[in-house]
C-alpha cells in the first residue's frame with residue numbers, strides 16, 4: 464500500500480533504549496536509541512542479524528519490558544510509561560503478536576477454537592455463545608482453515624496451518640497493529656510465501672498494520688512498505704522498501720543486500736557478497752546521528768561519514 468506521510472503515525476517509537484542488567488557489573492545494551500514510525504495499514508519490516516535487538520524492540524513495544532528510556536506512542540496513547548487501566552486494556556486488544564514457533568506459543572491441551580477465542584473470553588467481546596462460535600468460524604475462514612478445525616488440537620496441524628492459527632488468534636481481536644516476530648522463519652520456503660500472501664490479503668481487508676521482524680531480507684522486501692535496518696541495537700538506516708533496495712547508503716545495509724541470492728543464475732554468478740565488520744569499519748554507531756537522504760530515507764552516521772557518502776567517496 465502507499466504510505467501517506469502526512470497521516471499521523473499509528474506507532475511512534477522515539478529514542479527507545481532497552482538495557483538488561485545481567486550482573487552487578489554487566490549490562491546488555493540490547494536497543495540503543497531507536498526511532499521509527501509505523502503508519503496505519505502499512506507494513507514496517509525490521510531486519511538485522513540474530514542478536515541485533517529485533518525481538519527486544521517488539522517485546523518493548525508490546526510492553527513485555529519496561530523501556531529503559533525513550534517514548535512509545537501508540538494510537539495517541541503514551542505506552543512507554545505507567546499506563547492507566549483503560550490504556551492497558553486498549554493496548555491488549557489493539558496490538559497483537561504472532562510468534563516464530565506456533566507450536567511453543569499454542570497451548571497443546573486446548574482445542575484450536577478455544578485458543579483463538581481466548582482473547583474474546585478475556586476481554587468479554589461477545590454476548591452469547593453463538594456469537595463467540597460465529598466469530599471463531601469467520602476468523603478460521605479468513606485464514607484458510609475449515610470450521611471443523613476448531614475442535615482439533617495444535618499437534619493435529621502442519622506447521623503452516625499452526626501459523627494460520629497464530630494469525631487467527633491475533634486477528635480475532637481486530638487489532639490496529641500486529642507484531643510478527645520471525646513468524647515465517649520456521650516454515651518451509653513454499654509455505655512462507657503462502658503465509659506472507661495470507662498476511663497481505665488480510666491487511667488489504669482489515670487495514671491492520673504490521674511490524675514484520677525478520678532476518679531474511681527477501682521476504683521482507685516482498686511484504687514491507689518501509690524497512691528499518693538494525694545492527695547491534697542501532698537502527699542504521701530506514702526508508703521505503705524501494706529506497707533501501709535501490710539506494711542503500713549504510714555499508715551494513717549494502718552488505719545485507721549483497722547477501723541475498725539472485726533467482727536468475729546468470730545474475731547470481733556475478734553477485735559479489737560485500738563483507739562488513741563493525742570493528743574494522745571505522746564507524747562508531749554511538750557517534751552517529753540521523754541524516755535525511757531523501758523522502759523518508761534516513762541513515763545513521765556521523766556528519767563526516769555522511770559528507771563522504773554525498774561526495775561518493777565511499
Ligand code: ADP
Nearest residue numbers: 483485491493512513514515516517518519520
Ligand atoms: P534479535 O531478535 O535481533 O535476535 P534480541 O532482541 O533477541 O535480538 O537480543 C538482542 C541482545 O539482547 C542480545 O545480545 C541478547 O542476548 C540480549 N538480550 C535479549 N533479551 C535479554 C534479556 N532478557 N536479558 C539479557 N539479555 C537479553
